Amino acid sequence: MRGVIFLGDRQAQVRDYPDPQPGPGEVTVQLKAAGLCGSDLHLYRQTVSERAGNATIPGHEPCGVVAALGPGVTHIQIGDRVSIYHYRGCGHCRHCLAGDLMWCPERRGYGGPIHGANADYILTDARNCCPLPGELSFGAGAMMACNAGTAFSSITKLKLSGADTVAIFGQGPVGLAATLFARAMGARVVVVEPVALRRDLALSLGAAAAIDPAQDAVAAIRELTHGEGADASFETSGSAAGQNGAVDALRLGGRAVFVGLGAQDKTLNPSQFIGRQLTLMGSFVLPIHLYWDMMKFVLDHRVPLDAIVTHRFSIERAPEAFALFDSGQTGKVLFEWS
Numbered sequence: 001m002r003g004v005i006f007l008g009d010r011q012a013q014v015r016d017y018p019d020p021q022p023g024p025g026e027v028t029v030q031l032k033a034a035g036l037c038g039s040d041l042h043l044y045r046q047t048v049s050e051r052a053g054n055a056t057i058p059g060h061e062p063c064g065v066v067a068a069l070g071p072g073v074t075h076i077q078i079g080d081r082v083s084i085y086h087y088r089g090c091g092h093c094r095h096c097l098a099g100d101l102m103w104c105p106e107r108r109g110y111g112g113p114i115h116g117a118n119a120d121y122i123l124t125d126a127r128n129c130c131p132l133p134g135e136l137s138f139g140a141g142a143m144m145a146c147n148a149g150t151a152f153s154s155i156t157k158l159k160l161s162g163a164d165t166v167a168i169f170g171q172g173p174v175g176l177a178a179t180l181f182a183r184a185m186g187a188r189v190v191v192v193e194p195v196a197l198r199r200d201l202a203l204s205l206g207a208a209a210a211i212d213p214a215q216d217a218v219a220a221i222r223e224l225t226h227g228e229g230a231d232a233s234f235e236t237s238g239s240a241a242g243q244n245g246a247v248d249a250l251r252l253g254g255r256a257v258f259v260g261l262g263a264q265d266k267t268l269n270p271s272q273f274i275g276r277q278l279t280l281m282g283s284f285v286l287p288i289h290l291y292w293d294m295m296k297f298v299l300d301h302r303v304p305l306d307a308i309v310t311h312r313f314s315i316e317r318a319p320e321a322f323a324l325f326d327s328g329q330t331g332k333v334l335f336e337w338s
């Protein structure tokens with residue numbers, strides 16, 4: 001099969017890999033769509049010496065059809081459409097049993113220690129295969145594996161309603177999916193995003209306002225909220241400015257959730273949230289059982305996840321796809337197979 005390799009210094013290449021064979025409890029899935037995610041770029045940007053010849057196939061947003069079953073797999077069939085949850089766990093620790101595979105001490109992430117989704121086939125555990133209904137595209141299924149799943153898990157922590165104004169910092173794929181979910185939950189959405197293409201995309205998805213952080217984003221949000229500040233905020237950018245903005249733009253008693261990684265400096269001071277009694281939360285991917293809630297929400301509220309996709313590539317064009325996504329001048333970018 002074909003698979004992508006990162007050579008280091010922003011070089012991607014397509015190579016031949018052996019086809020994976022499923023062992024007990026495992027399946028192979030023929031990819032139909034795979035998303036490019038911001039966290040893939042951390043690997044893409046490593047230097048040649050940091051990569052050190054690492055030939056692990058990247059990509060952790062897999063979606064496709066089951067191609068082969070390992071011994072003992074009976075609950076899914078060849079040909080089933082599946083979105084693949086993106087950490088493989090041991091299956092028996094307290095975190096796996098609770099659905100929090102991302103906390104399993106033996107967790108393995110695609111593109112980390114094990115081969116990922118930027119290939120013709122992927123090997124996974126049968127229990128990681130989440131059913132994708134026929135009404136949803138393979139692209140939507142790929143996004144629900146990480147990008148939209150991360151957005152859904154985060155935004156549900158804010159318990160939004162139609163009475164809320166939510167400020168979303170960053171309109172990369174996670175921020176864009178969050179804009180869709182927050183709108184479908186009834187909230188008024190204000191986004192902060194430096195890239196004009198992404199601001200325009202957010203407005204087309206229903207955001208009430210899109211602020212360029214070259215201006216004072218906190219002041220702009222206060223102006224849009226009668227001087228009080230947003231009821232809730234969601235930080236996806238990982239930048240120090242975004243992290244401070246997501247706190248400082250809140251009203252008294254407001255709530256924020258943080259998902260963007262990046263800023264390594266200590267950016268927040270408790271004096272920013274003590275007196276104003278803010279609630280600040282972290283969020284990390286999603287527990288596997290939340291996939292079913294998200295799937296129902298996307299179907300019932302007709303959430304147009306495909307609308308955040310701006311570019312689609314065959315895997316042969318991986319070098320071009322990663323270079324473009326790395327430029328930041330895109331919405332969601334997908335690999336697709338016919």
Ligand SMILES: [Zn+2]
Nearest residue numbers: 037039146147
């Ligand atoms: Zn991801």
Ligand SMILES: [Zn+2]
Nearest residue numbers: 090093096104
């Ligand atoms: Zn486990």
